[in-house]
Amino acid sequence: MFCSSLLAAVLLATSFVSAAPLKTRQAAGVPKVVVAHHIVGLTAAFTVDDWLSDIKAAQANGIDGFALNVGNDPFTTTQTENAFQAAExxxxxxxxFFSFDMSSFPCQSADGAATLRSLTLQFASRPNQLTVDGKAFVSTxxxxxxxFGQSDVPTGWRTQYTQHPETTGKVHFVPSFFIDPATFNTFSGVMDGDFNxxxxxxxxxxxxxxPAxxxxxxxxxxxxxxxxVALQKFIGSFDTDNQHxxxxxxxxxSAQTYMAAVAPWFFTHFGADTFNKNFIFDGDEHLWVTRWENVIANRDKVSLVEIVTWNDFGESHYIGPQHGQLPVGSDAWVDGMDHSGFLALTNYFATQFKTGTAPAIEKDLLVMYARPHxxxxxxxxxxxxPTDFQLFQDKMWAVVLATADGQLTLTDGGANTxxxxxxxxxxxxxxxIAAGGIMHGTLTRAGATVVDLKPDFTFNPNPAAFNYNAFTASATSA
Structure with missing residues (x-):
């Protein structure tokens, strides 16, 4: 119960910490919220201290909460309790808030919905539960x-969850249903909003x-x-958001609460003997930054942003530190592939989304990343x-948050400078970047070096296995 996005791929200036509870998207002065998708299925051995560490790191980088992606694991309640204890x-x-992984929970009988209601109500009144107008925010x-044993899916969710006597009036439901958005209108009484x-x-x-x-x-x-330039039309686009x-x-x-996703990368490489998932989505052309920029440009349409993900290591779209479990076999493409560079950029864009104003840059920040081969x-x-690997380019990618004008010199240590x-x-x-090359970036201003970043990285021409994960590095000025 760790690789949430597989099913999706197959099926088609005020921080929130001090803001009032979230209102509906159309209300004036709605505080914007940024959360990160946290795979609880990888936290079986977490202590409260582990949750404290993750929460502190997230909050220090502009993230206001975790969407707790929970499934039918024996430790779900224990680790949810640990997370709430840490936040408190x-x-x-x-x-x-809960993001119920419905690829894990059984849901063809009424008993399945009873499990969801029980979990929801167990934590709904806790002080750190995200609420909308006094109702527990819940996603999927x-x-x-x-x-849930009913005649159709909308009836099942409506009668057994959102409008059930135990939960009616207590839940603000913003699911991620992988359906044609044109069918949303059949979910009256179910969808208070939508997570894309x-x-x-x-x-x-x-x-x-x-070719097309x-x-x-x-x-x-x-x-x-x-x-x-042609590729950039697709990278970070807001087109599907507009459809939703x-x-x-x-x-x-419906309250029309819309939650958009931002994601830094995607690569997974499980063979047929395990999870049988081996594909990429194109993360080049500065996907992480471009997607943030497009969401910010449309922030009047978006209530929440959910970062996908904090810790889905098996699919390479994590921005958090590596700890807890790794899906079996994924260490081959996760170990040594630090994503702290993506995290380092998050506060700037999260703050801009929430406030509508780009924050002052107090220190120059240089982030570089590349694939390892x-x-x-x-x-x-x-x-x-992996399927679609041909979309990638042999490049190093750099992002500079600059306090003032300057120059950035990039080199792979060879002919590319x-x-x-x-x-x-x-x-x-x-x-x-050429085979055997390195990543080296130097930011200068008025003839002086302000950031010099040369991580321990080689673009390996002879890897032992395919690895299309991203290696990131970052540095700031003094």
């Missing part, structure tokens, strides 16, 4: 096939569709041919190359 102990206003991963789980990635961009989606683009020769928001408005009596490497890997002008604010830059 900190007394910092950090919020928690999937659930579009759950009838897949909106953080360009999930419709596949190699098989590239990217006419004239050669995926083997993207750099310098205009192909990168438009159709959410057709749900009778060339796109077309051919290791003796029995699992084989370039100096770019940097302006105050956000700068997105990239440089090709």
């Amino acid at each position: 102990q900190l007394n910092s206003g950090f919020k928690l 991963f999937a659930g579009e096939a759950c009838s 789980f897949n909106s953080g990635w360009p999930i419709d961009l596949h190699v098989a569709q590239a 989606l990217l006419p004239g683009v050669d995926l083997n020769n993207v750099v310098g041919t205009g192909g990168d 928001i438009t159709n959410l408005a057709s749900v009778a009596n 060339p796109r077309d490497a051919k290791p003796a890997d029995p699992v084989g190359a 370039q100096t770019f002008p940097v302006t105050a604010g956000v700068n997105k830059l990239s440089l090709p």
